[in-house]
Every structure is written in structure tokens, then in C-alpha cells.
Amino acid sequence: MSEIIDRPDSFTRTAGRQLLLFALLSVGGIALLMVVLSWASSLTGSSAGASSGVDPATRTITATLREEPPQLNSTRATDQVSGMVLGHVMEGLLRYDENNQLAPGMAERWQIGERDATFWLRPDARWSNGDPVTAHDFVFAWRLVLDPQNASEYAFILYPIRNAEAINNGKLPVTALGVEALDERTLHVELERPIAYFDKLVAYNTYLPVQQAFYESTNGRYGADHDTLLYNGPFTITRWVHGAHVRMEKNPYYWGRDRIRIDVLDFPYITSDPNAILNLFKDRKIAYTTLTEENLGEALAQRWHLHRFMDGSVFFVEFNHRPGRITGNRNLRKAMQFALDPSELVYKVIKQPGYLPGESLFPIWLKGVEHPFRQEYPAPPRRFDPVEARRYLELARHELGLERFPPLVLLSGDNPVANKQAEYYQAALKKTLGLELRIDKQIFKQRLAKMLSGEFDLVLAGWGPDYDDPLTFGDLFASWNLNNRGRYSNPALDAQVRIAQNSLDPKTRMEAFAEIQRIIYDDAVILPDYERGLVYVTDPRMQQLVRRVAGPDPDFTSVWISGD
């Protein structure tokens, strides 16, 4: 209209230029801010100097940790991540070798009798401060585990030692423990009862030695930081930034140092996000990763070399056998046994790579007399049979005197696999038996609390092994076992557990386990769902990564790096 007022276009252009200037200034400002922040946070830094997954030049293997190790005090550690770390930096009397066979560790030889055991320590067994590892270190550690004041949750694993249980319950002083250092290098143990697998137990983390002088010098912070731990294993922790980074280096004092073929074991990433871990692997920053259902296809397309590993755990539906619960009725349980099909569950519903349909309380990896237990004593085959299921249901209805069944509560965890499983069972029981299931979804601890107090009819439960013997599963449903959350009680089963506990003859023991397996099927004590497995990929240059069911997993101690 007139020349005096700015035309909107020219204003926009001028202002636009102004904005561009601001934008450039912002970018500059942000860059500066980032540098300042990274400088300020360099103390919490972790992955900045991280090398590639496999580095032949520095003989470094890099991997991820699922979580910050919650407890590196071996007398109190219970979880898998702490167990893995401890397995690399500590060594017990015996250890598992690269073929998963028991091998000499701190003890160069040993003798286990019916009522006692003797271990002779090797002369070159040393702590990372140069001190020799002595029999006294074991006596101190084991007393500490059983001291009620220390409140170790895995103390029960030492109960085969004489007076251990009484000490743990506060009835005897710790000095009454049946373990004695005959001299610096000879450890003598008295046993409460004959035990067929004591050699396997002493390879377990809770049996690791602790040096008394060092322990007392840490003022109750033993295992809290990398410098409040004394190491006697293949590696030592040289850097530990909580929640961010654990770095281990080869221990020059370790007796078997010539056997260890990598110098550094680095965990600069702590995350449990499967996609993040997979992406790190694709970026060649880490040496191995586990696969999930979603990325299995991609792994196949990339032609990665896949490995399969059963992690040893068994998952099952546990019934509430407490008086007054209708799930205490055998015929009702049998009806569900015939109505549910673990194969369909695993292959059509859960569809996770590596999972196997559950057939028995005893997983397939357990050793029998000579061959795998499940080969020597196959589990009674489970079959899906709706007619048989309905027949049992009629019997149950008659016995219980019910017009119709009330809705049953299925207590379930809150994770993707459990969700699918619960919904599948709900649909399957409705379809085949007309039974109503109410799913009670709870997060981990709350589910455990409800299991303990018996607020369920059925619960999706599971069990992982504590030691490498079928008894770790076999005694689960003994009437006195505190982990028998359904309170199943059967004298016939109890009798078999006693035999398996007290006998030293492998054949007798395995037959007892086979009988337990039969009773559990016959009485439908539980309904096995699946055995958990996993599929993982490794950097092709990393050789001999050992996976194991009971004990530190994965085990990098025998890893070596091959030329590309």
C-alpha cells in the first residue's frame, strides 16, 4: 500500500536471517556445553576408551553385563551376575574346566570319604597381594558363611558339613564347625552324613576362601569396591565404576596363569536391553550376544554362527496342595495334565529360540550314572488327550461333590513369556475342560510373597539348579523343603529323597530320582511347562567360550583369540 510500512516478505526474510544466526549460535553453544559436560563427567565415564569386541593386539575381550554385580562378597553372593564375576576372579578348592569337568583348583588333590574329606592345597596358591592361600582362609570363610550374624542366604549349601545347620540356626558357636586346618596346606572336613556330590559343592562360590586379615581390614566393606577384594583367581578387577564398568586383568599371582590366554576382560556396558546388546554386537563392540525371537531372523540372514545353550532352569505349573484347596484333588490335577500340551505351548505360543517342552522336573542336562539322567531314566511321556482329561474332571467333580467348579486363581509373573503362557493356559482349560482361570499377574517379589503365603490355586513357577547334582531338583517337593511352596506332602516321595540324600551309590541314587520323577508325573504334583534355553552368537575370532549350568556362566577363562 505504501512504502513506509515494511512489506511482510522482507520482514520475514530479515527475521529468518536473525533466526539462522541464533541457530548457529545455539549449535556452537551446545557443542561447547557438551565438551564441558563430558569433561565434568569424565569421572563417571566408562566406555570412552572401549576397544572392539575382540582385540588380538591387546588380547582383550569386551562384553556386556546384565546388571551391576549386586554382591561380590562370596560368603553372601547369591545371584548369577555376581557368580559370573566371582568365577573369574576367585577360585575354590576345585573348579570346572573347559570341558565342564571337575579339575584341581586351590587343592591339588583331595580325598572324600563317607564321613570326612581332606584337601591338600597347592604350594603355589596365592592371593593377589602375594600371600599364600592357606587352609585357614577356607576355615574363616566357611565359618563366616554359617555365622547367623552374616545372614548368608546360601548358607544351606554348606549344611553337609558337621554342625553347620545347628551353627546357622544359632544353636552352636561357629567354632563348632566340622572343619579344621591341620596345617597351612591341609584342610580337613567332617561331614554330617555321607554325601555323593561334596566335590561338586566345594567348587561352588559360597565355598570360596576369604583371607581373615584382609577381610577385617576392610571394615565391613569387603567386596564393595575393586580394592576391597582380595583375589585368588585367573583375573583381578582393576576398575569398577558402579553401574557402568567392570574391567578385569590377568592375575600375575594365579598359579595357572600360563593357561589363561587373554589379558583383559572388559565389561564397559551394563545393560539388559536385548536390542542394545544386539546393536553393540553388530557394531563389533562386544564379543557375544544372546538372541531373542525377534532378531533370530536377522541373525540367520547375517549368517552368524549360532550356538545353543540350555541354561538349566525348569519351569512348571505348581499346584496348591494345602488343605481346603480343590487343587489338592489328584483327579482335577490329572485332568489338567491331559488338557495342557507343553509342545504347543513352547512351539506355537512362546516361540523363544532354544526352549524345550517340559517333560520332567529333571532337566535334560543332568548326569545319571554314566549317561544323561533322562536317557537312562526317560520321563513318563506326557500326552494331550481331551477325552481322558474330561474323564478325570468328572471323577474330580464327583469326589469334590461340586455342581460346577469355582474359578481357579493362576498366579503369574509379569513378563512377556509368562503373560503368553498364562493366557494360553486360560484359553486351553476353558476350551477343553470348561474351567475358568483368573490370572493374578504380579511382579517378581510380590509373586514370591503370594506363593509363600499360599494365595493361589496354580502358579507359574520355575527352578534353577544350585549345584550339579539331580538332588538340587529332586528334593524340591520333599515335605520339609521350604521351597515347596504348594506344600505337597507325600511319604513315598520323602522316602525316595532320603535315599538320594544319604546313599553314595550312583545307581541307587539315580533309581530314587527316577522314582521321584514317576511319582511327580503319576500324582501330577506339578505340570512341567518348558526348559529354558537360549541361542547366542559369538565373534568368530573368540574361541572356546564355555557355557555352564551350575557355576560361573559364561566362562571366559579358557577363551583364546584366533587370527581372523
Added chain:
Amino acid sequence: MWSYTFKRLVQGIITVWFIATATFMAMHSVPGDPLTSDKAVPEEIRTHLEAKYGLDQPVTRQYLIYMRNLLSGDFGISFTQKNREVNDIIREHFPVSATLGILAIVFAGLGGVLWGALTALYRNRLPDVIITFLVILGISVPSFVFAALGQLTVVNLNDLLGVTLLPVAGWGGVWHMLLPSLVLGLGTMAYLTRLMRSSMLEIINSDFVRTARAKGLPATRIFTHHQLRNAILPVITVLGPAIAAITTGGFVVEMVFAIPGLGRFFVQAVQQLDYTVIMGTTVFYGAFLVFMVIVVDLLYAWIDPRVRLE
């Protein structure tokens, strides 16, 4: 101004106390406790553990003890990270979350203002249409999707180029911060863009801008001093809560990028019923949020004197 500050502070303290009490009650009413574990523990051991952590006391007494410790700044020892004090966990991990949060908020704030101003300037023209579309995307897509997509892009880019252009995950270097903070700030940036745009449009048609033009001020001065400056006010208002939301809401991003921030403790503690960490992180974040809101209110009162008169 002083009495206003005092009033806001007292309100803040009461709010934090209320947060602490409500969390404490909710936490204790849930089945199970931190000592519940998947392997049964003998009665004797449990008794010792309960005594060690003071769980053998009645809940009201536990509450009083907790409040007393809280006043002296002691959050207690974690149940899951058995050798660490909650104070240490916060001290070591909050700076990481804060760094990430500050950078994200700077991205969001500067980006929001710039894009908002740009869209208002080019109203209903191509830049406006494109950015408005992206804004809708940014507001509606949750951050974990951006995080996963961003990470995937970086992996493929690195793979394509054969060198590590940007790190995929981890923490510690300058480049580790870039992607996570961008991803974390994206939602807020989109929101601020929209806010800035509408605020800017309102200002452009206001009387004082017309006056400024009428008296012949240069365009640059009108734009920066009269338009931008006034339009930014609503953005500052939401910045306070946004800072707290970003700093506390980084859990997913921290998880995906393996960043050792406080967010993961905040979430995991609830799953593990780690009483002390639940209380510690909630009270700390609660106080932080309240503090941020107060700071913004004071800032606002300082910028706009009308607020003080209420």
C-alpha cells in the same frame, strides 16, 4: 518477593513430606518385602536380616525412624546392591542423569524456540507444514521408539562407512552424549515448538508490535526484542516441570544406551521392592521436581511482576 519465596518453600517442603509418606505407605502395603527371595531362607537367618534392616519393628515405628534418618540426610543401605548406601547411589548416578537431562533440555529449549519461531514466521507455508507434521510425530511417538530407531540408524551408518562414526551405546565421551540427549529431548522439543508457535502468532498480531513497526523500528529489533522475548514467556513456564520430567524420565533411554544414570535404579527398585532405594530415589526426585517448579515460579515472578501481586 521474599515472603513469596518463603511461602513457596514451605509449600515445597510439605509436598516432599507428603510424597515421602505416601510412598512409604504404598510400599509397605504391597505383598512381600525386600527380603523375599526365590530360595527359601531359614527362619533364623530371616530374623537376623529383619533385625539388621529394622524390618522387625512395627510399620509406624519404621516410618518414624525413616523420617528421622531422612532429616539427617541418611537414606540407608540398598537391599539389592548390598554394599552400597543409597546416598552413594544417588551421588554417583544422578550426575549422569543430570548431564543427559541438561543437554536434552538445552536441545529441547533451543530447538523448540527456533522451530517455533520459524513456523510462526512462515505460517501456513512449506516450512510450517513440514515442521508441524514433524511436531505431531515428535509428540505422539514415545522416546523408546526414537531411542531404538536412533541406535539402529547409527549401527547401520557405522556398518556402511566401516568406521565408528557415533558410539552405539555407553557413556563417558563427548560423542556418547549426542544421540541419547537428542532422543530424550525430542518429545519436549516438539511440545515446545507448538507452544512457541502459538505464542508467537499471538504476539505478531499484538498492539505493541504494530506500534513498534509504526514508529519505524528496524525489523531485527522488532523480531528479537518485541516478538521473541515476549513469546518465550510461556516456554519458560513449562521448562521447569519439563526439566524434572526429562531428568527423571530418562529410564528407557538410559537402558537402551547403557547409560549408568539414576533412572534404572528408580524403576528396578520398585520391581525388587528395594525399600531404601525406592524411598531414596522417590524423595530425591520429588524434592528435585518441587525445587525446579519453585525456581521457575520465582523466575517467572521476577520476569513478570504481576505474578508477585497475587
